[in-house]
Amino acid sequence: MVIEKTVSKDYIKCEESDTVSSVLGKLAQTKFKSVLVYNGKNFLGVLSRRRMLSIASDPSKTKVSKYLLRVPRLSLQTELNDAAELLLASTVEALPVFDKDKLLGIVKGLDLAKAYLLETVANLSVSEVEIEKPSPLKKTDKMSQALKILLDEKVDHALLFDGRELEGLISVSDILKYVALPLEGDSYQEREKLSSLLVSDFATMGVQGLHTATRSASVAEALSSMQKLGTRDLIIEENGKVFGLLTARSVIISLLQLEKEVELNVRQSGLSKTSLNDSQVRELKTFCLNESSKFKNKFGQVDSFFFRFKEMKSSGNSHKYSVHLKIAVGSDEIKTEAVAWDLQKAVKACFKNMTSLLKKDAGRRKR
Numbered sequence: 502m503v504i505e506k507t508v509s510k511d512y513i514k515c516e517e518s519d520t521v522s523s524v525l526g527k528l529a530q531t532k533f534k535s536v537l538v539y540n541g542k543n544f545l546g547v548l549s550r551r552r553m554l555s556i557a558s559d560p561s562k563t564k565v566s567k568y569l570l571r572v573p574r575l576s577l578q579t580e581l582n583d584a585a586e587l588l589l590a591s592t593v594e595a596l597p598v599f600d601k602d603k604l605l606g607i608v609k610g611l612d613l614a615k616a617y618l619l620e621t622v623a624n625l626s627v628s629e630v631e632i633e634k635p636s637p638l639k640k641t642d643k644m645s646q647a648l649k650i651l652l653d654e655k656v657d658h659a660l661l662f663d664g665r666e667l668e669g670l671i672s673v674s675d676i677l678k679y680v681a682l683p684l685e686g687d688s689y690q691e692r693e694k695l696s697s698l699l700v701s702d703f704a705t706m707g708v709q710g711l712h713t714a715t716r717s718a719s720v721a722e723a724l725s726s727m728q729k730l731g732t733r734d735l736i737i738e739e740n741g742k743v744f745g746l747l748t749a750r751s752v753i754i755s756l757l758q759l760e761k762e763v764e765l766n767v768r769q770s771g772l773s774k775t776s777l778n779d780s781q782v783r784e785l786k787t788f789c790l791n792e793s794s795k796f797k798n799k800f801g802q803v804d805s806f807f808f809r810f811k812e813m814k815s816s817g818n819s820h821k822y823s824v825h826l827k828i829a830v831g832s833d834e835i836k837t838e839a840v841a842w843d844l845q846k847a848v849k850a851c852f853k854n855m856t857s858l859l860k861k862d863a864g865r866r867k868r
Contacts, residue, residue, distance in 0.1 A: 502620045503577065503578050503580055503581070504577065504579050504580075504584050504608050504613065504616070507608050507612045507616045508605055508608055509607060509609060510606050510607075511532075511533050511535060511595075511607065511609065512535040512537055512595070512607050513531065513533055513535075513536055513537070514536075514539055515527070515536055515538055515548070516538070516541075517538050517539070517540050517545055517565060517566040518566070519564070519565050520561055520562065520563060520564060520565070521556065521560035521561075521563045521565055521567075521568070522560045522561040523561075524536055524548065525553075525677055525678075532731055534550065534733075535547065535594065535595040535607055535609070536548035536550075536565070537597060537604070538565055542602075544574075544597065544599075544602075544604065545566075546569045546570050546571045546572055547569070547570050547572050547593055547596075547597070548565050548568055548569065548570075549569075549593065550673055551651060551652060551655065551657075552568045553568050553680065554648050554651060554652055554676060554680070555648070555652060556568075556680055560680060570591070570592075572591045572593055572596055572597065573591065573596065574596075574598070574599045575587070575597065575599070575608060576598065576599065576600065577600065579598075581613065581616055581617045581620055582617065582757065582760060584596065584608060585614075585753045585756065585757055586757065588608075588613060589754065594609060594610045594733065594749070595607040595609045596608050610750060611724060611727055611728060611733065613749070613753065614724055614749040614752040614753050614756070615721065615724040617752075617753065617756050618720055618721055618724065618752065619721065621756055621759065621760060622756070622759060623721055624721075625719065625720045625755075626717060626718065626719055626720065627714060627716050627718050627719070627720055627737060627747055628716040628779055629720075630720055630747070630751060630752055630754075631751040631752075631754050631783060632737055632744055632745035632747060632751060632779075632780070633654075633656055633734070633745050633746040633747075633748050633750070633751050634744075634745040634746075635650050635651075635654050635656045635658070635660060635746065636659070637659075637661075637662045638650065638659050638660065638671065639661065639662065639663070639700070640661055640663075640669070640699065640700050640701035640704060640706070641699060641701070642700045643697060643698070643699065643700070644676075644695055644696050644698045644699065644703065645696035645697070646700070647659055647671055647676075647700050647703075651671075651673055651676075655750075656734070656748070657734060657748075658670045658672050658673075658734055658746065659671050660736070660746075665742075667708055667736070667743050668706060669704045669705050669706040669711075670704060670711065670736075671700055671704040671705070672705070675703050675704075675705070676703055679703065680695060711736055712726070712727075712730055712734075712735050712736065713736045713737070713738045714726065714736075714738075715738065715739045716779075717739070720747075720752055723747055724749070724752065733749060734746040734747060734749075735747045744779075755783075758790060761794070762786075762790055765790065765793050765794060765797060765805075765806065766804060766805035766806065767790055767793050767805075768805070768806070768807050768808070769789065769807075769809075769810065770808070770809045771810040774811075775810060775812040775820075776812060776820060785844055785845070788848060789806075789808055789848055792848060792852055796852055796855070800859055802830050803828050803829070804828075804829040804830060804831065805828065805829040806827075806828050807826070807828070808824060808826055808848070808851075809825040809826075809827075810822060810823075810825075810844070811823045811825075816842075819842055820842070822841060822843075822844050823838060823839070823840045823847070824838060824839050824840075824848055824850075824851050825838045825851075826838070826848075826851040826852070826855060828855060830859075835855065835858055835859070835862075837851050837854040837858060838851065839854065
């Protein structure tokens with residue numbers, strides 16, 4: 502399926518010579534979050550809101566060109582999975598769509614994630630997808646720590662906790678209002694340095710009104726809620742426990758992985774009987790998928806991969822695992838196994854064994 506039906510007009514345009522303050526002022530008058538930057542009739546790229554968090558000069562005198570990101574152009578015939586990979590690689594929330602040099606609109610990550618979901622596995626639950634887990638904050642932390650999390654971990658929100666209890670959140674949008682939009686009777690020079698202020702000065706405190714979803718909710722419903730609320734993420738919370746943030750990016754990553762599993766014919770068994778949590782299971786599946794892909798690229802003729810995991814004896818919080826790997830090569834099935842205290846090491850050992858077996862088999866065939 503192509504992206505044609507996901508194209509929207511939810512953006513504003515600006516010139517590279519416009520100031521940060523003037524552009525953010527225009528954004529504040531709309532519900533849009535995407536800014537396309539031009540030089541006359543020439544498209545240059547998109548404005549990164551997150552990168553503007555690091556602004557160190559007067560925003561009323563700083564040109565938006567300083568925070569410009571060059572991005573690929575999509576066409577109406579770009580496939581959903583291709584657009585998804587380009588969006589992830591570009592680390593932006595939307596990509597422009599052109600017909601030659603004519604701008605047709607943008608494709609937002611949220612709309613792309615939902616269309617891609619409905620095209621592939623519409624009945625996916627939140628517990629089956631990647632969840633962003635930004636480092637936690639306390640209201641007494643300095644803003645320098647919050648800025649580092651938002652910039653380095655590429656999230657729009659960071660969560661505040663009192664112990665294990667969710668206490669509030671802080672957003673890119675709220676910080677940018679302080680950074681770039683002057684208050685009455687205020688000037689940039691008179692302001693206290695942002696990094697020295699407290700998180701509590703910017704955070705939305707209290708849990709009432711925070712946008713949440715449960716792990717048992719369907720991803721389709723969660724994405725629809727995000728579209729309706731105009732937010733880029735939802736807090737995943739269940740029985741008083743916070744698991745992290747569901748974002749368009751995390752959904753797209755999971756969908757690309759699932760598609761790759763189908764393409765490579767990779768299956769797993771036994772993980773539900775181990776003590777691994779959801780995050781560890783997803784991490785292991787990703788590792789197995791990547792190792793399978795590398796193995797197939799090397800040997801080419803592998804038709805399928807089947808992993809069977811078993812948790813064995815334990816020592817304190819550590820567990821010993823056995824991994825059985827079976828691959829299909831034409832009408833032949835080749836099996837191997839490995840045991841280790843680290844699951845990834847066991848998987849790697851299986852592929853090392855399998856490499857030796859295939860090389861021996863190739864040697865016998867030559868003779």
